[in-house]
Amino acid sequence: MAPLPDSVRVAVRGWLNCNQVVLRSAAGHVLVDSGYAACADETLARLREPGMLGADSLARLVNTHCHSDHIGGNAAVARAYGCPITIPRDEVPTIDDWSIQERWNAYVDQYAEPFAYQATIAAGESFRAADRVWEAHAAPGHDMEGLMFFAPEGGILVSGDALWADGLGFVWAHDPPNPFVEAALQALDTIERLRPRVVIPGHGEPFEDVGGALAKARSRLAAFANDPRRTARHMMKVMFVFSMLHRGGIAIAEANRYVESVPCYRDLDERFLGEGIDGLGLRLVADLERAGAMRVADGFARPTMAR
Incomplete structure (x- = not known):
């Protein structure tokens, strides 16, 4: 795993569940993303491991985006820790009217448990965790309302599904020009501009070869753009x-x-x-x-x- 400061802990999961990122500090620990609803018990067990939260409390849960593998455990985490939840501001309509989530999940055969959020965050805003500032940047494409979080101190990017070591989250099919491909490319351009030292992806191990990952993601998007x-x-x-x-x-x-x-x-x-x-x-x-x-x-x- 790519080297990270001790205050940044990652539970690497699989493909049904996104990774859980715990940002630790004396001011209160913050969790980024909660995994899939069906695996909530496993998620809570992972969070209780000594290398994650251990017996500590959780001050806040923040989501990169509102797909089922990133928000599915929100309700369970909130029940277990009594922590507030922060979601991307542009995702508010799909959470306020949960029937939108239900229709989408039925459409693709997925599930997420309803939850209440207490705050929102938008691109251009920031929050403090792990004794550093995390900037919110737009990460459209896979989820047009998604965000990624960048800490200039240490050059750490929590990329959600905007960039993985070997690609990125799928983009929706569309006749050319594909707006989802174009948006995903914009997110990759933002990552290149930020020049992170290490990326913590939504799925897979944290990695340092950011240039290689960007090249793979752009190659994949090029293959989909007009097909x-x-x-x-x-x-x-x-x-x-x-x-x-x-x-x-x-x-x-x-x-x-x-x-x-x-x-x-x-x-x-x-x-x-x-x-x-x-x-x-x-x-x-x-x-x-x-x-x-x-x-x-x-x-x-x-x-x-x-x-």
Whole structure:
């Protein structure tokens, strides 16, 4: 793991759960992002580890963005620690009207527990934690309302899903010019301008090769920019394996029926592919097995990556 000051602790999770970042100080510890709702007990256990919070209290929970793998544990963390929650200001409409979250999660087969927030933060604002100032910067693309947090002292960036060591969070398919790709590129430009020494991503280990990561992310976005069919196929695979992580896998005999029951697959096919979704579940399993992302045994398909 890339070197970090002792006041910055990271619980590296998998792909169903984002990483948890604990920013420690005598003034009160701050947590960035809370993981997926189905894994809330595991998240709380990780937070209680000596290398994270241990037996200490938590002063505040701050979210980079409001996707289910970043806010799913918010309610559980608030119950356990009695801490206030801060969300990106532009995410307020989707949290104030929780039915928006419910419709979206039903659309893609995900889940997040409702929660109450007490404060908001916007790009251009900042907060203090781990004995340093953290600037909020816009991180659009994967989530158009998302933020990332940068500490000039030490050059530490908490990037959310705007940048990982090997890419970034998926962007939505769209006919060219793709506004989600263009927004994600703007976020990468911001990161390049900030020149962080180390990046703590939403998924994966913290890393120092920021230039290499930016090059990989830009290459991936270039491949998607003018090819909505490719982007739609990629989205289907990402969402399928994500749902299989929280479901624990799927019987091969049920794969097609499952895909037919989740609206996003039909919509993506009708808008960008035009192939029909008959047999799509089996095709997704086969593609993911070839890529090493799923393993099939005894008539059951399971993701190979950690939750």
